Amino acid sequence: MDPDTAWNELRSALRANDRDAACEYAAALLSWLDGGGFPPSDLDRADLDDEAACFEVRRTCLAVLGGQAVGGER
Numbered sequence: 001m002d003p004d005t006a007w008n009e010l011r012s013a014l015r016a017n018d019r020d021a022a023c024e025y026a027a028a029l030l031s032w033l034d035g036g037g038f039p040p041s042d043l044d045r046a047d048l049d050d051e052a053a054c055f056e057v058r059r060t061c062l063a064v065l066g067g068q069a070v071g072g073e074r
Contacts, residue, residue: 001032007040007057014064026061033058 010025033039039053048056 001028001037003029003032003037003040003057004042006032007042010061010064022064026064029057030061030065 006025006029010022010029013019013021013025029040033054039050039057043053043056045053045056
């Protein structure tokens with residue numbers, strides 16, 4: 001699993017309104033993080049440590065899986 005690629009693909013799917021792909025990447029990222037994997041490194045947020053980065057990625061993934069738009073990404 002490459003969390004950077006999955007994160008970038010998730011964001012691309014959101015921008016393209018490809019809900020199926022977005023949900024697939026969101027579920028994969030959640031599974032990765034829940035299994036102890038490290039967060040994506042390219043969150044565009046240098047102020048986040050790993051714990052905070054995991055929280056932000058989980059928040060986004062859960063919102064995608066719940067059908068909500070997140071952070072202006074559609």
